[in-house]
Each structure stands twice: as C-alpha cells, then as structure tokens.
Amino acid sequence: MIRTIFLLLMLLPALSVAEGAVQLALEGGSPVTINEVYHRDGVAYLAVDEVLSVLGLSGSWDSVKHVYSIKTPRGKAQMSPGSQFLRLGGQFQPLTNSPSFIDGRLRVDESFVVVHLPALLNLSVYYRNLDPSVEQLPSQSSIDHLFSFLLRKQKPAGVKGLRAVAIDPAHGGSDPGSMGPNGLKEKEVTLAVAQGLQKRFKMRLGLPVYLSRDADYSITAAQRFSAVNNPEVDALILLHAQSALSEASRGAVLFIRPQEQQAKDGGTDSMALAVQLSQALSRAGIQVAAIERAPLLPLGQGDLPTVLVELGYLSNPADREILGQPAGQERLAEALYRGLKAFAQQQ
Structure with missing residues (x-):
C-alpha cells in the first residue's frame, strides 16, 4: 500500500518553485513582460515592486513594522507578509493568497494583480500569463482523491487509542510564513512546538510522531x-x-473540515479532537478564539481526525510573547499533548 501511495505522489506534478513570464499593462498601454515569475503550490507570484x-505606482517596505505600503489614487494601501488582508484606510479586504518573501523579494499572487490593483487604480489592468502550464496544481478532484486515499485508516480489531500521530509544522526554509513586527517567523514557532510535542509523545507514551519536516528547510x-x-x-x-494588520486580533483558532464533508465521510472525530485541543489550550491559559469549519486544502477529505491549529497571532503583543519565547512554545506543546492524550482516551 505504501508503495502505491509513493507512486501516486511521484505522478503528481512537482510543486517546487519555478520560473515563468507574464505581460502586464494599464488599460490602453503597451504590455510589459515580467520574466521573474515564481510558482509555488500552483500559484504564480510576482515581485510587488x-x-x-x-x-x-510606488511602494515602500517598513522593515520595523513589516508592512508594505502602496500609494494609490484611493489612498495608502498596506499589506504584510503572511497576512491575508489588504488594508485601505479603515477597511480590510481579504486576499486570496498572502504576500510572501520568495528569493529575497516580497511577491504577490496573480489575483492581487488582476482583482485588487484595478480596484485601487479605478482602471482596468491587462494581464496575460505567458506560460500558464508551468507548475499547475492537479485538479481539485485529483487532490481530494489523493488526500482521501491517504487519510482513510483502518485499525486492527481491538486496538484503541492512538498508535501514532503526524504533525505538519507549516512553512520552512525560504518560506518564513507570517512574520511579527519583531521579526519572529511562523516557520520557527511551528517547528519548535512540533518538536516539543514529538518529544512528549515519545518520552511519556512511547508513541511514534512523524513530522513533515524536522529542521528549517523547504518542502x-x-x-x-x-x-x-x-x-x-x-x-x-x-x-x-x-498575522493581522490590527494588533487587536488574538488567540488560537482551530480549523476542521466543513460539516457536509465530515458527514459524507461518516465521522465526527475531527471535531472531538478539536474540542479536546481547545479545552487543553484554555486550561493552559492560552486564549482560544474559535473552532471553525473551513474548506482548507490541507484538511483534505477522508476520516482521519485532522485539525489545523493556528497557534496565535504574531501581530498581537500578548500572543507574540507566548509564541516567541521557549517557555511559551513549551506551554503550547504541553497543552496540545494533553489535548491529544485526552482524545486518545476517548477512542
């Protein structure tokens, strides 16, 4: 079975960063070719400058606040790496994909160019991807099928509890993820908490914990x-x-599959796991904002208990104090361990 899964993975198009080219122009202007286009996870990214x-237009980067500002006819627009919101005055507009530093430059995705910039300019923008076939994601149904195939597990008769846990610490290597105003990177926080959780399972329960990455590298x-x-x-x-543009947003948020997906797969274990994790975090004095159902790709399909945990906001001083300190990271790992252990005892 593992060999079959490996072959399926090898048949998927590579999702590493690659280069392409696009043409861009204001309405009625002559197209200009931009040759430095990167594709990450099937999304094209262009250097915002x-x-x-x-x-x-012109923009500027504030290295202290980690905010990029753009002067537009409608006023100053601001965005931050890892944040999925564009701020224009007192309004926040959701972004399809957050800006990201790739190869040392802040880059935005195609939807930012074709949706948000025309709205900021009150003008149409001509955009053409000259190499749309490069690094495209497989179809949604193919991805869903693969996730479904991977996540459906069968326990031997009579086996209870958890046999092993998989943990995916987000980002890594050239992809820092979200960043706090003090330079704290999401990739550092997620890896530290994942390693703390892994250590607890191995030392206290003797259970294997599989990490998608165990150091600071891209995958x-x-x-x-x-x-x-x-x-x-x-x-x-x-x-x-x-991270958010406002410091007011704070607290952990836990995501599980949408209710209709969960019902179709015949399981509610993801919600049960999320509840135990939420309660353990709260008991550890860590604020939990919500448990949300969301159609996020990393949650996939299938009946494996799966929870995406947003540990907190790097942009909030109180959350950042926890996320950025070894003691706070250990506190998070301990709470998640206790939540997983409580969930295992229910099985």
Missing part, C-alpha cells in the same frame, strides 16, 4: 503528505501561526 513600477506540498503515509497514524495536526 516590479508590478507597481509597470503600473506607475513541497507532496512531501507534506509523507507524514501521514505511515499506516499507524491515527491523527494529523497541522501547526500554523498567523
């Missing part, structure tokens, strides 16, 4: 699947930390 230059989306390839894995935890 190069895009703005073509469109006659592809396909490689992130490897943690759940092991047939004894009975739960999957995806660790993230987010």
